[in-house]
Amino acid sequence: MVTGGAGYIGSHVVQAFLDRGLQVVVLDDLSSGHAEFVPAGTPFVRGSLLDEALLTTTLREHAVSGVVHLAGFKYAGVSVDRPLHTYEQNVTGTVNLLRAMGSAGTDAIVFSSSAAVYGTPQTDLVTEATATRPESPYGESKLIGEWLLADQARATGLRHTSLRYFNVVGSGRPDLYDSSPHNLFPLVLDALVEGRTPRINGTDYDTPDGTCVRDYIHVADLAHSHVTAAEVLDGGGTLEPVYNLGSGDGVSVRQIMTAMADVTGIPFEPETGPRRAGDPARIVASGELASRDLDWQMRHTLHDMVASAWQARSAA
Numbered sequence: 001m002v003t004g005g006a007g008y009i010g011s012h013v014v015q016a017f018l019d020r021g022l023q024v025v026v027l028d029d030l031s032s033g034h035a036e037f038v039p040a041g042t043p044f045v046r047g048s049l050l051d052e053a054l055l056t057t058t059l060r061e062h063a064v065s066g067v068v069h070l071a072g073f074k075y076a077g078v079s080v081d082r083p084l085h086t087y088e089q090n091v092t093g094t095v096n097l098l099r100a101m102g103s104a105g106t107d108a109i110v111f112s113s114s115a116a117v118y119g120t121p122q123t124d125l126v127t128e129a130t131a132t133r134p135e136s137p138y139g140e141s142k143l144i145g146e147w148l149l150a151d152q153a154r155a156t157g158l159r160h161t162s163l164r165y166f167n168v169v170g171s172g173r174p175d176l177y178d179s180s181p182h183n184l185f186p187l188v189l190d191a192l193v194e195g196r197t198p199r200i201n202g203t204d205y206d207t208p209d210g211t212c213v214r215d216y217i218h219v220a221d222l223a224h225s226h227v228t229a230a231e232v233l234d235g236g237g238t239l240e241p242v243y244n245l246g247s248g249d250g251v252s253v254r255q256i257m258t259a260m261a262d263v264t265g266i267p268f269e270p271e272t273g274p275r276r277a278g279d280p281a282r283i284v285a286s287g288e289l290a291s292r293d294l295d296w297q298m299r300h301t302l303h304d305m306v307a308s309a310w311q312a313r314s315a316a
C-alpha cells in the first residue's frame with residue numbers, strides 16, 4: 001500500500017512498483033493529490049490516515065504485505081503557523097497506520113522522512129550521523145515518525161527504514177507533475193509561463209557563484225529506491241533505520257535559473273534580492289549508504305530534471 005499515492009512523489013512510487021510488476025493499492029485523501037495520477041486498474045481508496053478503521057480494512061482486504069508511507073502535511077513553512085494540524089496529520093496519522101498494520105498483520109514499512117529533521121546543519125555534507133535539530137513542526141513531526149517506527153520495531157519486530165531527502169524535482173512521466181505552491185521548480189516555471197521574472201534571494205554567499213547550493217534529486221530516482229527498499233523488507237531483509245538520498249554535490253540557485261532559461265527557451269535575467277534569514281550557503285547530503293543498500297544513484301542530470309519538469313508543466 002502506498003499512502004499518499006496520488007501525490008507528486010507517491011504517484012511516481014506507484015508507477016515504479018508497477019514497472020517492476022508489483023501490485024499496489026493507493027490510499028490518499030486528495031488534500032494535495034490528484035485522482036488522475038492513480039493509474040487505471042490500480043485500486044484506489046480515498047481516505048485519511050485519521051480513519052484507523054479504514055486503514056485496517058484496506059490492509060486486510062488487499063492482503064497488504066508492506067507499506068510505503070508518503071502521506072502527510074509536507075509544507076515546512078506553513079507548519080509553523082499550523083503546528084497542531086501538522087502533528088495531527090503526520091504524527092497521529094502515523095500512529096494510526098502503525099496500529100492498523102499491527103491489527104492486519106502487515107509488518108514492513110518504508111517511511112518518507114525528510115532532510116528537514118536536520119534543521120540547519122553545521123556541516124556542508126550531511127550524513128546519517130549528522131545531528132538532528134529540526135526547526136519546524138514539519139521537521140519535528142518527521143523525526144517523531146522515525147522514532148515511532150523504531151519503538152514499534154523494538155516492541156513488535158516491525159521491519160522498517162526511513163528515507164531522508166531534500167529537494168525532489170523533475171518528472172518521470174509527462175502526466176505526473178509537481179503542483180506544490182511552495183517548491184522552487186514549479187514556482188519558477190509558473191513565473192516564466194505567466195511572464196513574471198523569477199527571483200534569487202541572496203547572491204553574496206560563499207559559494208562559486210554567490211548563490212545558495214542545495215541538493216536536488218530527480219523524482220524517478222527517488223521512487224526507484226523507495227521500491228528497492230520495499231522489496232528488501234518484503235523479502236525478509238534488514239536495512240539501516242535511516243538513509244539519506246542525496247546527490248553528494250548539489251547545484252546552485254543560479255545554475256537552476258540558467259538551466260530553466262536554456263530548457264524553456266525563455267531568456268531571462270533573474271531578479272535578485274537580499275538573503276532570507278536562516279538560509280545557509282550550502283546543504284548537500286551524502287547518498288553513499290543508500291548507494292550501497294538501495295541501488296541509489298543520480299541517473300538524471302540537472303538538464304534532465306528541468307526538461308522533464310517543463311514537459312510535465314506544459315502538458316498539465
